[in-house]
Amino acid sequence: xxxxxxxxxxxxxxxxxxxxxxxxxxxxxxxxxxxxxxxxxxxxxxxxxxxxxxxxxxxxxxxxxxxxxxxxxxxxxxxxxxxxxxxxxxxxxxxxxxxxxxxxxxxxxxxxxxxxxxxxxxxxxxxxxxxxxxxxxxxxxxxxxxxxxxxxxxxxxxxxxxxxxxxxxxxxxxxxxxxxxxxxxxxxxxxxxxxxxxxxxxxxxxxxxxxxxxxxxxxxxxxxxxxxxxxxxxxxxxxxxxxxxxxxxxxxxxxxxxxxxxxxxxxxxxxxxxxxxxxxxxxxxxxxxxxxxxxxxxxxxxxxxxxxxxxxxxxxxxxxxxxxxxxxxxxxxxxxxxxxxxxxxxxxxxxxxxxxxxxxxxxxxxxxxxxxxxxxxxxxx
Amino acid sequence: xxxxxxxxxxxxxxxxxxxxxxxxxxxxxxxxxxxxxxxxxxxxxxxxxxxxxxxxxxxxxxxxxxxxxxxxxxxxxxxxxxxxxxxxxxxxxxxxxxxxxxxxxxxxxxxxxxxxxxxxxxxxxxxxxxxxxxxxxxxxxxxxxxxxxxxxxxxxxxxxxxxxxxxxxxxxxxxxxxxxxxxxxxxxxxxxxxxxxxxxxxxxxxxxxxxxxxxxxxxxxxxxxxxxxxxxxxxxxxxxxxxxxxxxxxxxxxx
Numbered sequence: 362x363x364x365x366x367x368x369x370x371x372x373x374x375x376x377x378x379x380x381x382x383x384x385x386x387x388x389x390x391x392x393x394x395x396x397x398x399x400x401x402x403x404x405x406x407x408x409x410x411x412x413x414x415x416x417x418x419x420x421x422x423x424x425x426x427x428x429x430x431x432x433x434x435x436x437x438x439x440x441x442x443x444x445x446x447x448x449x450x451x452x453x454x455x456x457x458x459x460x461x462x463x464x465x466x467x468x469x470x471x472x473x474x475x476x477x478x479x480x481x482x483x484x485x486x487x488x489x490x491x492x493x494x495x496x497x498x499x500x501x502x503x504x505x506x507x508x509x510x511x512x513x514x515x516x517x518x519x520x521x522x523x524x525x526x527x528x529x530x531x532x533x534x535x536x537x538x539x540x541x542x543x544x545x546x547x548x549x550x551x552x553x554x555x556x557x558x559x560x561x562x563x564x565x566x567x568x569x570x571x572x573x574x575x576x577x578x579x580x581x582x583x584x585x586x587x588x589x590x591x592x593x594x595x596x597x598x599x600x601x602x603x604x605x606x607x608x609x610x611x612x613x614x615x616x617x618x619x620x621x622x623x624x625x626x627x628x629x630x631x632x633x634x635x636x637x638x639x640x641x642x643x644x645x646x647x648x649x650x651x652x653x654x655x656x657x658x659x660x661x662x663x664x665x666x667x668x669x670x671x672x673x674x675x676x677x678x679x680x681x682x683x684x685x686x687x688x689x690x691x692x693x694x695x696x697x698x699x700x701x702x703x704x705x706x707x708x709x710x711x712x713x714x715x716x717x718x719x720x721x722x723x724x725x726x727x728x729x730x731x732x733x734x735x736x737x738x739x740x741x742x
Numbered sequence: 743x744x745x746x747x748x749x750x751x752x753x754x755x756x757x758x759x760x761x762x763x764x765x766x767x768x769x770x771x772x773x774x775x776x777x778x779x780x781x782x783x784x785x786x787x788x789x790x791x792x793x794x795x796x797x798x799x800x801x802x803x804x805x806x807x808x809x810x811x812x813x814x815x816x817x818x819x820x821x822x823x824x825x826x827x828x829x830x831x832x833x834x835x836x837x838x839x840x841x842x843x844x845x846x847x848x849x850x851x852x853x854x855x856x857x858x859x860x861x862x863x864x865x866x867x868x869x870x871x872x873x874x875x876x877x878x879x880x881x882x883x884x885x886x887x888x889x890x891x892x893x894x895x896x897x898x899x900x901x902x903x904x905x906x907x908x909x910x911x912x913x914x915x916x917x918x919x920x921x922x923x924x925x926x927x928x929x930x931x932x933x934x935x936x937x938x939x940x941x942x943x944x945x946x947x948x949x950x951x952x953x954x955x956x957x958x959x960x961x962x963x964x965x966x967x968x969x970x971x972x973x974x975x976x977x978x979x980x981x982x983x984x985x986x987x988x989x990x991x992x993x994x995x996x997x
Contacts, residue, residue: 368810372817372935375775379929410932423932433932 364658370429377433380409381440389441392567393712398523399567402444407478411437412448416456420468421476427602428664431609435660438613439620442716443567445613449606450519451475454599455482455528459546462587462595471526471546480525484603485515485547485573486596492517493729495596500575502531502543509533509545509585511553511578517723521571522556525549529575530596533589542592546584553578564715601674603724604681605667608660611684611720614713615653618688618695621710622646625699642698649691656684675737682730685720692717743796744855744892744914748787748820749843749875750780750802752811753865765965776814779860783920785927786890787858788819794892797821799851803842805832816938817930823941824850828948835959836866840874845951847879850944856897857917861886872919882916888923 366374384402392399406412414430416422430452438445459472474480491498500513511531518527527547534541547554557572587595623646626637636642659680666673692714696703703710721727755775760768776784787798800820802808806827816823826842834842847854857876862869869885876883889900897912902921912918930938948954976986990996 368813369936369939371810372814372930372938373932376929376932376935383929408931409929410934414932418933423936425932425936429936 366428366432370432373425373429374432374436376409377411377436378439380405380411381437385437385440385444389444389567390707390709390712392441393443393564394566394706396561396566396569398447398569399444400523403447403478403481406448410478412478413452413456413476415452416460416472416476420460421473422456426664426668427605428661428668431605431660431664434606434609435613435616435657438610439617440613441567442610442614442713442720443565445610446565446607447481447520447568449603449610450484451482453606454484454603455526457602458484458528458544458586458595458599461598462544462591463546464583466583467546467586471548475526481520481523483518483520483524483527483573484599485518485521485527485529487515487517489514489516493726495593496539498530498532498542500529500531501535502533502545502580504533504582505579508579508581509543511545511547511575511580513575514557515573515575516557517560517570518556518573519568519570519723521573522559522569527554527573528586528599529554529573530592531575533592537590539593540590542596543589544586544592544595545580546586547578547580551578551580563718564712565719566715597674600725601677602667604677604730605660605663605673607720607724608656608663608677608680608684611681611688611717612653612657612660614688614717614720615649615656615684615691618692618710618713619646619649619653621713622649622695622698625703629699636698645694645698649694652687652691656680656687659683675734678725678730678733678737681720681724682727682734685717686727688717688720689714744790744794745797745799745851745853746787746790747799747801747847747851747854747857748780748784748815749857749859749871750784750800750811750815751777751860751863751865752802752804752808752814753777753863756864761966765968767964767966774808774811775864776811777860777864779862779864779920779922781818781860781927782922782924783858783860784815784818784820785925786920787856789925790856790890790892791819796855799824799854801843801846801851802826803831803834803839805829812943813935813938814930816941816943817935818928819934821941823943824946825943826946826948826951830948833957833961835957836868836870836874838955838957839871840878841955842951843871843875844878846946847875850946855914856892857881857915859917859919861919861921869919872917876917879915879917882912883919884910884912884916885919886921887918888921890918890920890924 410423413422414425415427418424434445456475475482488498502509502511529545529547533543553576557574560570626642627635629636663676663680666676695710696714755773758772791798798820800815800823803826812823812825859872873883886902887899888902891898899910901908976982
């Protein structure tokens with residue numbers, strides 16, 4: 362069993378670290394405060410080939426394996442969870458879905474500019490009445506001549522306000538139940554689709570999140586992704602891929618929390634010594650380092666399973682569940698270690714704690730992950 | 743269409759060196775990197791190729807695990823690499839390194855227009871390999887270069903010499919050692935990193951070289967330097983200013 366990353370993976374990590382230190386770290390606090398999407402950073406990410414890493418080179422990507430991409434997401438998220446997440450949703454879900462289920466024509470038209478980072482992707486599934494309960498969705502796509510007409514309201518769409526290419530899910534045949542939803546590629550500017558209310562969030566504030574309103578939105582049949590009725594299956598596949606990205610994002614947050622905790626505890630003197638010498642603090646850091654290691658290996662293993670072309674749903678869920686819960690738990694501890702200073706704006710741990718919370722919620726709540734994992738574990742007998 | 747050789751060293755990344763309380767240095771969790779100024783040399787070589795076409799050869803001497811450094815170098819743009827590898831090459835001194843590099847350049851690479859080196863390595867900063875290599879190859883050497891261009895068969899360089907800037911024209915083939923002011927090394931793109939291992943690497947073993955000269959320097963000890971700060975305070979009254987000026991005199995900072 363080889364636990365080493367390859368030379369290429371180590372170099373990718375180093376290069377992303379350098380990139381993040383240079384372009385992301387210096388602005389991370391400000392883009393959080395201003396709730397701003399740093400387009401200039403995404404331009405540079407695109408130039409470096411960071412926006413479509415696991416997509417084949419003939420479709421504009423770098424043709425990397427999934428683990429290499431995951432290492433990059435982790436390292437980017439260490440500087441800014443929002444930026445890491447935006448890349449993850451774009452690459453791990455939107456790009457991957459078109460890569461896996463798109464026609465040659467769709468890949469040429471949509472995937473190439475997405476993988477090159479010229480366009481930003483979005484994944485449009487959740488509705489006001491349908492979060493974990495996807496089947497409670499009400500958006501419809503009715504066939505009409507050469508088109509489908511989409512009507513409905515979606516919410517919590519990441520990259521909603523800033524996206525160029527949207528993968529949208531709607532019922533084509535509600536009566537068919539789990540085989541009744543379909544997916545459509547809807548480019549920005551399509552009449553009848555617009556971003557609704559922008560959300561002001563507790564954390565991940567640089568990531569742009571909004572409603573998406575569909576009113577008589579006409580898309581040509583060629584834009585349907587995959588077969589009619591495959592929507593739910595594709596959404597689940599999208600989540601399997603995206604969850605490993607979220608796990609990596611959480612690992613990045615955890616690493617940042619640990620770095621901050623070590624730095625602060627060696628500097629801060631109370632009772633005559635750096636607080637790292639007090640067992641209560643040292644033990645918090647021990648737990649943080651241990652859970653970080655575990656989260657990292659669960660995440661890498663899930664990516665490895667995918668690269669080995671083995672089933673990886675369960676592993677992706679486990680990694681996401683564990684890494685997210687630990688990120689939340691330990692960012693709270695990181696603030697605790699920094700006391701009053703950690704509670705103030707300007708402290709990095711303050712942002713880390715606010716950012717960590719969403720990882721327990723999106724791309725399948727921790728409750729949904731437990732349903733996936735228990736379903737998987739209990740059936741294997 | 744110039745052929746440019748760019749030499750680099752795979753060194754300990756000093757950011758990972760830890761210091762024990764007694765001053766001893768702990769290298770157990772170190773990572774490695776291409777020496778900082780060598781990165782500038784590689785970048786400059788690649789920029790020159792982008793302007794003039796031709797080819798860039800990366801060249802290094804080290805222990806076998808420096809193979810990762812070879813991939814790193816190739817990901818930054820060179821077309822191929824020569825890697826002289828042996829487990830005993832972990833602590834070569836500058837005269838040995840220069841001898842090995844000179845032999846590879848003379849007997850394997852043979853034809854080139856320019857050799858670029860960093861001014862000095864991040865770990866030792868002896869600044870000797872470049873000039874020693876040039877002397878062995880009997881080609882001109884210009885050090886401390888912060889700007890460089892190729893004009894026909896000549897090199898025009900800007901050299902920083904203490905308080906002055908010299909502009910020098912050099913007939914190629916020549917060797918130049920560069921300062922970090924010369925450029926900002928690119929962060930390799932993802933594809934460049936993934937494709938690096940597909941580029942040709944010529945691995946040369948110690949046995950294939952003629953006699954490697956004996957090292958003439960031996961490192962006896964390696965401890966952390968401690969900066970003693972006196973932290974003396976002075977006030978702003980006239981008597982205090984006098985005391986301040988006296989202190990500067992005593993320290994030899996003013997005459």
